[in-house]
Amino acid sequence: MLPDVIFVGPTKCGTTWIDAYLRTRPEVVLPEKTKETFFFDKVFSRGIEWYRAQFPDRDGIRVEVAPSLFHKPEARAALLQTAPKTKVVIMLRDPWDRAVSHYFHYRKAGEARLPLAEMAQRFPDVVEASLFHKHAQAWEEAFPGQVSxxxxxxxxxxxxxxxxxxxxxxxxxxxAPPGSLSQRQVNAAAVPRNALAARMGRRSAEWLRRAGAHQVVNVLRQTRLKKLLFAGGQVEGERQAVRAQVSTLGMIAPDHAQMLDFLAARGEVRP
Known part of the structure; x- marks a missing residue:
């Protein structure tokens, strides 16, 4: 069976927390070996039978939490081709805060400290995934009446x-969510002790996922290796400095204004 519901993100909007909560619900069926299969955006060529095999064979509501899909037209097209009846859920967040959090996603992965605009130039998804109106509108058009x-x-x-x-x-x-989830800090920023080791670890994990070795990545994440590679000092001072640069991300402001108008017209929740 194909997913009944898919959380398409974007990244840095609490989807890891949502995945953890849904895994406490026995009536929800999620990918067994990994949080994200990356099927619709990175490994679609493996075919639908490969995708089906990522879910345990039992009854329930089939769900994937896949935040990398939000801003990718090819992922949207692949999902529409494969599962056009799927309910789509988008997480809303202040777009500038989301971009800053995405900046630290790359810092945690070993990227050097850069001006925010330079990081966004190097990694366009820092801005692109914060263009909520642009991409939500595309999801609405592809899946009319199915987007929440x-x-x-x-x-x-x-x-x-x-x-x-x-x-x-x-x-x-x-x-209700378990107490351990209610108390979990969301999106805490940190930088790695060794940037080179963190970059190598990120690229190795990406290669393993593309090779279909999700279970290997999951096992490694449960060891001390993840902490050794990616853990480090808190960066509140750097966060404040980066947050002060958000006006340099010029594409976000007009998109945000359009998104607020769209949500007001729909009577939807605001970010």
Missing amino acids: YLSYAQLRTDPDGLCAALCEVMGLDYV
């Missing part, structure tokens, strides 16, 4: 309320 929205801000301030909204979107009975 949830708020990252609500996850930060009211995880129980976010869970209630999540369950309503999915047609699940409400079950």
Whole structure:
């Protein structure tokens, strides 16, 4: 079977938390060996039978939390071709804060400290995945009547309320998140002790995933290796400096204004 619901992101909007919550629900069937299969954006050539095999063979609501899909037209086209009846869920977040968090995603992966605009030039998804109106509109056009929205801000301030909204979107009975999830810090920034080792670790994990070795990556993530490669000092001072540069990301402001108008017209939750 194909997914009934897919959370398309974008990244840095609480999807890891959502995946962790859904894995506490026995009636939800998620990929067994990994959070994301990357099927629709990176390994679509493997075919639908490969994708089906990533899910355990049992009854339930089939779901994938796949935040890398949000800003990729080819992923949207692949999902539409394969599973046109799938319900799509988009997580909304302040787009500038999301871009700053994405900046630190690359810093944590071993990239050097750079001006925000330079990091965005090197990694275009820093800005592209914050263009909520542009991409949400494309999802709406591809999946009319099948797109829902949830708020990252609500996850930060009211995880129980976010869970209630999540369950309503999915047609699940409400079950509160475990205490361990309610207390989990969302998107804490850090930089690695060794940037070169972190870059090598990120590229190795990407290669293993593309080779279909998701389980190897998952096993390694449970060891001390992940902490040794990616853990490091907190960066609150750097975060403040980067946040002060968000005005250099000129494409975000007009898109954000359009998104607020769209949400107001729809009566949807604001980021």
